[in-house]
Amino acid sequence: NDVSRQGCLSLDVIEQAEVEVERLNILKASKMKELVFKRQNELEEIYRGVHMDVDSDAARQILSSLIDSGNVNLSDLLSSMDDQIIKAKEQALSRKDILDKVEKCIFAFEEEKWLDEYEKDENRYSAGRGAHKNLKRAEKARILSGKIPSIIETLTAKVKAWEIEKEIPFLYDKVPLKHTLEEYTAQRQEREEEKRKSREQKRLQEQHNAEQEALFGSRPSTKKPLGQSTNANTMVGTPISRRTPLGHHGVSAGKERRESGRVHNLTPVNYVALPKDDSVSRRN
Template structure:
């Protein structure tokens, strides 16, 4: 009997088996029916509560799966819309899916793929936007408004990306053009600062601090370019003013050198000054050629020469006066001076006459004498030949009076040859006189004054 009950219990559902075992226990215990009924009701209620919890849990799981699927599909649709790709419906493309879990598991990889595409596309946008922001801040800092990136990232399409790329390319082109302008101005400024001996870094720092930095971006705004252009114009004006000052110093220096016959070795010390006497603004490129220190150095030398000139003025006047007299002697204008009062040394020493003015007058007389000597050159050559013929004529007369002229002796044959040549030359004297007279008359008509030779009028003075 016992084994039969056990076999029957094993064939029952676990709950029925337990209930049967409970009844056996109650029979043995003698539990009243009321207690039994109450306990069974409690057991039924507890079972219902357990089933209800399980059903509720299953409902919540199903709802969560549906919500996750819907959210995933919505996110996929949103990403596709943002990046400009057509949406893909997983459930429609795969009819073999069974249950919500398989459906969610099928959507998740595609969602991850779309998220990756969105991140990559967004990184491309961020790179372009950062470049636009950077260039805009360089070329238009005054009116630059930082580019606000879209919070929802709703439009990441290729069309929008191409628009931003074109905007970036336009800004890059403008930046290249502005950078070329800035670099041209900076190169010009550098050259000007070198010539003028001005601190280049300090100059560009005053225009804009970014221009002084070796690395990093430079401010390329309209204001910076305008200020650079103004700085170039200002330094170029200073360069022209200093260049004119240097050229004035060079002219004065050359005049003083010529006046005082300064040695070439001493002049070569300032060759870099005099070589720029006729240079144009763009031809002066040597560093510090127009610096304040160098101009002061040249000015000091000019002042030294001026002082030296003052101390040597008497000697210079005497030297130039001797030069004038030498020119007159060579041109046989002796006896026509008439300028002794102008060049009175005593008047110069007493300060009654400006020595510089006297030097100018002497130079003017020298120029006049040189001009007249050139006009007299042909006549003077003929006068020299005429005077030589006259000397030979006088010698021939003395020779003819010598009774021993035919005696053979040492050098007699040379004397005979000279006599023969002297007779030929004497015979030409009338022709010489005619030609010389014609030349002198023509010269006097042209110059409007009488021709003299060492103060004597040829052919009218017996001493000639």
């Protein structure tokens, strides 16, 4: 046994070969496993790109179990993954038109929400930084907001046609898109009704304030202006002459008093009476 025949492999060489084959098989399985999960990543990227439902954790767990069991041919598994990728790309292409309109719809929703917040800002017209840009954005948002009903209607019609053709619901992030559109439409109608009620309430309040102002603001003031007589026949600061019971006699009496005053005023104020001369008195 110690001597090997010429042209035969020794047991050591055979054992080394077996070890090497096993190592290569393990390496091959590892590489194939990497390729399988690489295909799975590619498949998931396609699904996520078109908002399709995919359970990544469950799919990876199934693949790991199949590979570790050794009961599956990795080449066949890899070929199956390639077929799934081709099918996913076809599904993504069929969803592209609808998804493009979904993006426009989402943008319109976001702009409408921004517009609602903008209109609640009492300082939106102030000359602050960026006010001009916000004003332009608000104008565009109002136009876009008015188109939302028609955008939703068009999108809903396309979703229904797709579901009839594929005979499956159109899912968007695991939720039926048609249901999402119907729910948003109902919520939007509720918001519009709330806005209408708010505007009506504001209008009624302004009307009430105007009526109160007209009612109390037009009432004449009880205070009399300065210099105005209570008599309606008198001018401000200039009374109108009236006949007195004295008649002309009253006027004459006043005139006589004035003339009498003039007579008394003929005597000088500094007049001093001189004493009579004694000689003159004695002659008399």
